[in-house]
Amino acid sequence: MARPRSAGYDDQRELILARAAHLFAQRGYPGTSMNEVAEACGMSKASLYHYFRDKDDLLVSIADGHVARLEALVDQVLAAHPPGEGRARALIERFVEEYADAQNAHRVLTDDVRFLPEATREAILARERRVVDGFAQTIAELKPALGKDGLSKPLAMLLFGMINWMFTWLRPDGALTHADMGPIVADLFFGGVGAVKAPGKAKPRAAAQRGAKRITEKET
Template identity: 40%
Template sequence: MPRIRADDYDAKQRAILDNAAALFAAVGYPNAKMLEIAKVCGATKSMLYHYFATKDDLLFALLSEHLERLIADADDVLDAAGPAEGRFTRFVELYVRKSAESRQRHVSAMNDAKFLPAPLQARIHDLEAQVVARVAALLRPLKPGLGDDLYKPYALLLLGMLNWTDYWYDPAGRIPPDDLRDRISGLFLAGFLAAAPG
């Protein structure tokens, strides 16, 4: 299967992926049937099969498109001018916003990749590794000389904090998204910048 980049999906395909993610969150990936997916998408089963030959293809597209967008956002932040701390805060802001917009995609990314066949899982893991590598690259200029083997664990700690907000954070609740961004950034940076060199 050729690699499909996030920009290759049209609005109809993205709507299918969003509706499928909502269904997976509600009933669990193993329990969702293609007929049910078509129904929640307001589509016929044949139209759904036109875009995605199998349920695994649909899940792979959902996860890979989501991760490709995270990678593109991270690349934009890494390429931006300005101080390292400003770029870091911008990345956290983009991640929090994407979480608010695509919560079910985040949850599906954490819960459902294990149901894919091994070759597709490997491709998802490769995209996840690319996200981690970019976050590590974002952290390096914040604290140069920390030790090459430590940037990846810190990147994973940050991503873990960001990912788990999907399970409890309500953008319409007491903490607005900008406040959450500042709290996550401040909490993480306070510990990271105080870390002893490797």
């Protein structure tokens, strides 16, 4: 008979994932032991195994959970916003804000998924590809010619290049927050450097229209 779960089981599991993600991000997956994870969580190693069967199980839960949240976020934005610049901006801003509380998980996904068995790694990468496809679809909707020319996905990857590595330089206690950076990334993507404005400042209507026109105008 299976051992019943305690009332705080899910909360404890999330705490373990957060502490493990921090350790993996700081020390690397190979350099972190289950003993160290247990110590960071204030529990015995035996108790830790009640929640996760081994270190691979921890890594899968961190990486797959992170990508699953991103995938769900794409689905939510696509369902809530019609095709257009508003949808693309919502995707960008929501992703940047999501990364504010997922920096350790994202570093683990970037650096440590390679240590997983091939089938498990491919399942996680397939989720990542669906996230990229959601962005590429949104870009192609703005300018269909980009999709026909095979450029919507490369543009999506360039956009992710701005977003994904933000954790390497954006300090949690710095002058700019993730909430500040979301609109900045969107402005830069749509209108270039000239369209970027400081946080809290309203964008002039003419500049906003020019930024939208650059990416949405039809080819002649």
